[in-house]
Amino acid sequence: MKTDPHKAPQGESIGTTIVLTMVMAVTTVVMFSQGKMPQDPKELIALALTILFANTIFFLLIYTGRTDRYRAIYFSTFAVALVISFISHMFEVRGSMSLSEAKVFQCEVPFCHLVIPMTLVPVALTKTIIFPGSLIGGYASIASMFVIWIGATLAFGRGFCSWGCFYGGLDDGFSRVLKRPVIKNINPKWIYLPFAVLLFVVLTAAAYLSPVYCSWLCPFKAVTEFKAVTSTTVLIQTIIFVSLFIGLVIVLPILTKKRTQCAFFCPFGAMQSVTNKINAFDVRIDKEKCLKCKRCIQVCPTLSMNEESLEQGRTRITCMKCGKCIDNCPKGAIGYHIKGTDIPGKRNVYRLLFLFSAFLFLAIFSSHIIEDGIMRILKLITTGSMI
Amino acid sequence: MAKIRSIIGYMWAIAAIIMVFATFLGSNFFSRALVAASGVKISPRYSGGEVVRSVDHGAYRTLVHRPVFDALIGEKSEGFIQLNWEPLAGLPGVIEESVDYSGDGKADFSVRLDTKTGETSLTPIDPLVLSIEMVVKLDNGWMVRVRLKKG
Numbered sequence: 001m002k003t004d005p006h007k008a009p010q011g012e013s014i015g016t017t018i019v020l021t022m023v024m025a026v027t028t029v030v031m032f033s034q035g036k037m038p039q040d041p042k043e044l045i046a047l048a049l050t051i052l053f054a055n056t057i058f059f060l061l062i063y064t065g066r067t068d069r070y071r072a073i074y075f076s077t078f079a080v081a082l083v084i085s086f087i088s089h090m091f092e093v094r095g096s097m098s099l100s101e102a103k104v105f106q107c108e109v110p111f112c113h114l115v116i117p118m119t120l121v122p123v124a125l126t127k128t129i130i131f132p133g134s135l136i137g138g139y140a141s142i143a144s145m146f147v148i149w150i151g152a153t154l155a156f157g158r159g160f161c162s163w164g165c166f167y168g169g170l171d172d173g174f175s176r177v178l179k180r181p182v183i184k185n186i187n188p189k190w191i192y193l194p195f196a197v198l199l200f201v202v203l204t205a206a207a208y209l210s211p212v213y214c215s216w217l218c219p220f221k222a223v224t225e226f227k228a229v230t231s232t233t234v235l236i237q238t239i240i241f242v243s244l245f246i247g248l249v250i251v252l253p254i255l256t257k258k259r260t261q262c263a264f265f266c267p268f269g270a271m272q273s274v275t276n277k278i279n280a281f282d283v284r285i286d287k288e289k290c291l292k293c294k295r296c297i298q299v300c301p302t303l304s305m306n307e308e309s310l311e312q313g314r315t316r317i318t319c320m321k322c323g324k325c326i327d328n329c330p331k332g333a334i335g336y337h338i339k340g341t342d343i344p345g346k347r348n349v350y351r352l353l354f355l356f357s358a359f360l361f362l363a364i365f366s367s368h369i370i371e372d373g374i375m376r377i378l379k380l381i382t383t384g385s386m387i
Numbered sequence: 388m389a390k391i392r393s394i395i396g397y398m399w400a401i402a403a404i405i406m407v408f409a410t411f412l413g414s415n416f417f418s419r420a421l422v423a424a425s426g427v428k429i430s431p432r433y434s435g436g437e438v439v440r441s442v443d444h445g446a447y448r449t450l451v452h453r454p455v456f457d458a459l460i461g462e463k464s465e466g467f468i469q470l471n472w473e474p475l476a477g478l479p480g481v482i483e484e485s486v487d488y489s490g491d492g493k494a495d496f497s498v499r500l501d502t503k504t505g506e507t508s509l510t511p512i513d514p515l516v517l518s519i520e521m522v523v524k525l526d527n528g529w530m531v532r533v534r535l536k537k538g
Contacts, residue, residue, distance in 0.1 A: 031411065101521075102524060102525045102526055105435070105525065105530060106525055106526060107429050107434055122430070122459060123425070125459055125460060126430070126457060126459060127425070127426055127427050127428065128428050128430040128431065129427055129428070129430060130430045130432070130433075131429070132429065132433035132434075133429070135427070135428070135429060136418050136419060136422055141418065143417075143418035143419070143421050143422050144414050144415075144418045147413075147414050150410075151406055151407065151409065151411075154406050155403040155404075155406045155407050155410075156403060207459070209430060209432055209457075209458070209459060279403065280396060280399035280400040280402070280403050338396040338397060338399070338400045339399070340396030340399070341393045341396045341397070342393065353400040353401065353403075353404070354400070356404050357400070357403040357404045357406070357407050360404065360407050360408075361407045361410075364407070364411045365411075
């Protein structure tokens, strides 16, 4: 199929799709297995299912021309698998989800990318990381997460929030539960809140040399790990974590069909917005084709489209490159774009190049987590326990 | 000019794919290089700071960390010193340790730890030694932090 400039996005021909999927299949087999096949049959099944799942999604992305629909399936699976895998791992090594003081002072706390903004000022001024994790080696080390963040940032900027973040799939998934939003009118000024949260956590983390967001504000503590409740302070922290998770990651995404945690609260997302300027890809609107129907403004899960965007032909800085506006544009006026090239230009080539880097990142980054998630489920079915 | 910009754009986009491969294939190498090049360490607030002395007691040993007064810029007026006793299997029921952290040849405080209950008491000798800040049982021993005032 060739792209019809007057219709919504369409995919590639079956022949091209098969060839491209073969390339992805070989890549995923090599990268997921790291050159060795597991001996345990359960592990082998989990690996095979992970490879099959990744390549089925990639096939559909290419063949149908729809980006967001299939990306979201993979992305949400990644997030659910992370929760299953992480919690099982914590029970395996610690016996519970709670974080003991011993683990903190032995510097064995898994590091995640959300901490990165808070570490930058102290790193610059004191050359120390204000997080009780392992610098190199161990489970989720600090240096490896920095390398992944730098790689993703240079490859596709804030695209990380739709193609890499292992938490983002949760509110993305919940935002798709209802067909229509219950809360329709959201003040666009809310998109500035993450920048305020970013400023607050960066300043307080520097002042107290402590990752304030992790200690007080991270909703994802509710589904990963948190301190054992042994004092009133920890009880208050736990109530905040659970309330934010229920509010921002479950209830509000369902009611608004927006990614409320990512769009209106996450300080890491705010920092990533700035990096949207330093990578090759953006999302652009062909002003000549645009009908100004505003469908893209309605569906954007992060309020990164407004009337000004339509006038200027580009999304706002907060765009996560999820592709929802592209999928929903009735005239196919919106598409991925390579900076420096023509608009609309070779739209399908731009999209394929973007998909290759973004999907490859998502697939490789998620592979062990999805594989482990499947393994845990297989274990549950066969032994009655995930551990 | 437009053609050159377009060529650079395509090269940049292809570089993104290479970057993704490099990120994962070179993760170990880049992680080590990043730590070595930046010289970063874990904040002493968590690690306790560098170990400056190890005292061997036969079945167990005492690790004395440097006094930590680190602030974002300069030093704070109050800090702590961390002592670790390990391994857990070799620890006696009660540990009593006198510590000279200032290096003047005289003990600055002595600390007593009941390794069965975690009960700890401090006898400050130097007026800069304030109180016990925390006692934590680790996987391989015990740690105690003693609050200090900067001299």
